Amino acid sequence: MLSNKKNHVGLLARQRRGELARLNDQLRQINAALRRQAKIESYAPTLSYAPVGSKIPESEVIVDPQKERLIAYLRTGKNYLRNQAPDKAFPEFKAALDLAQALGDHVEEKKAARGLGLFIHFHRYLILLML
Numbered sequence: 001m002l003s004n005k006k007n008h009v010g011l012l013a014r015q016r017r018g019e020l021a022r023l024n025d026q027l028r029q030i031n032a033a034l035r036r037q038a039k040i041e042s043y044a045p046t047l048s049y050a051p052v053g054s055k056i057p058e059s060e061v062i063v064d065p066q067k068e069r070l071i072a073y074l075r076t077g078k079n080y081l082r083n084q085a086p087d088k089a090f091p092e093f094k095a096a097l098d099l100a101q102a103l104g105d106h107v108e109e110k111k112a113a114r115g116l117g118l119f120i121h122f123h124r125y126l127i128l129l130m131l
Helices: 001-045 066-084 086-103 105-131
Strands: none
Touching: 066 086, 066 105, 086 105
16 A cells, blocks of 8 residues: 555656656747847847848948947957057057047947956056066
């Protein structure tokens, strides 16, 4: 009688484990779908679908020369840091920060500030190496 109860409890536990696994898989799929939808909405809030293959022709793209210059400053500064030349990177990041503040672009301003922080980090590291 006792072993019969144990078998019954084990059977229920296995069933619940299987149920939990199925629910977990369903929740993962729902979560993935919600993440995809949120990603789409963050790029284009009015769309309810992802645009497929709709590339805008270059002639119709409005390009802000100030923004392009800002991105160029950031890229150049980043490349200088990669090439172990932090002294050359500082003016690039400083110019990018000033331009981003002038344009009111908070995202690019954060990137420039992060670049200046990296410059300070590298500069301190080089000073410590000289000691």
